Amino acid sequence: MKKYLVTGLLIWIPLGITLWVLHLLVSTMDQTLLLLPESWQPERWLGFRIPGLGVILSLVVVFATGIFATNVIGQRLIDYWEGLLGRIPVVKSIYYSVKQVSDSLFSSQGVAFRKALLIQYPRPGAWTIAFLTGRPGGDVANYLQGEYVSVYVPTTPNPTSGFFLMLPKSDVVELNLSVDAALKYIVSMGVVAPGAKPVADDRRRGPGDRPEQARVA
Template identity: 70%
Template sequence: MIVIMRKYFITGLLILVPLAITLWVLNLIVSTMDQSLLLLPARWQPQVLFGFSIPGLGTILTLVIIFLTGLATQNFIGNKVVALWEGLLRRIPIFNTIYSSVKQVSDTLFSSSGNAFRKALLVQYPRHGSWTIAFQTGAPGGDVRNHLHGEYVSVYVPTTPNPTSGFFLMMPAADVIELDMSVDEALKYIVSMGVVTPEYFEKTHIIDPKKSSSDAL
């Protein structure tokens, strides 16, 4: 009887825990984005207009602001305004250092022409013979490049189950293996601590229809 109850309890956990975590993350995101309502004048606040708050309204406002900002910078005048604004921010002590670093990282990550987090890699870490999944973030630069002989790549090795923390390594290109795996699949593999394995297809088992038909002739 105890074994059966334990089985049902674990089954319930497997169903409800992912749902609860998903709802918690969504609630965190929505509540954070709802803070954009504070930008509105007091008389335009939902509590004043409707007499009650509307969850998610700030999220819509945030998305609209992001879209309009991107739209406004797609012309000559918008680019000039952004350039002047960034030039002003770079003149502010301390703020300049933080803003410039974050701006450079965001430009690298979200640029469609960049290679940051575009490839999932298999690397040996933390010692030879132990393998883990990493992401290619680019190539070493600056004076670091002068001290590295041969071809190197910059990789990010995330921790599990929290991939937002990890280690930055510069490894020989010959020591990394590029995986036939999307970044999303690799992240799921890492977050699940190896439980959720991506689909795998033996390349040697793939049959070319044209080749097989020619062999048959």
């Protein structure tokens, strides 16, 4: 009975969590329908509610915004809008802080969260997975001797919280591992071992050997 119970839980728990997350996302995005005028509400002229219409509306709005922002007129309006927000004291701090983070994360030119790393944390000899977020800048860089990199160390099993560290570049090992595979490894608490990609130099290391330091570009 224990075997069958555990097997059933292994099937229903991932399915239940997946459905719960999808329901949460769809319910949240359906709230965008409230932005429409009352006469345009789908429930008014259909007579019933269709879950998921808000998701379609959100995707259309985001896609249309992207098209609008790539032309000359759209860029000028965005510059004007950002200049207007920049004159409001509190809003300016919040908006530009969020914009800097989002630009770093989602920009194709950015390096944030593009590489999975192996570092010694929280003490020498203990290894954990981290993600490259960039390089120290501003006045902080003036106090760091040598080459340093900025890394984010996520917690397990919730990777949305973690620690920000600045480490010497020589102490960082670049993994031949995708960010998605590294996240799965972290969230599963090491249960779901990632499959390493084939590399040209596949040298075997003994159990006590220290991982070879790889260059982080």
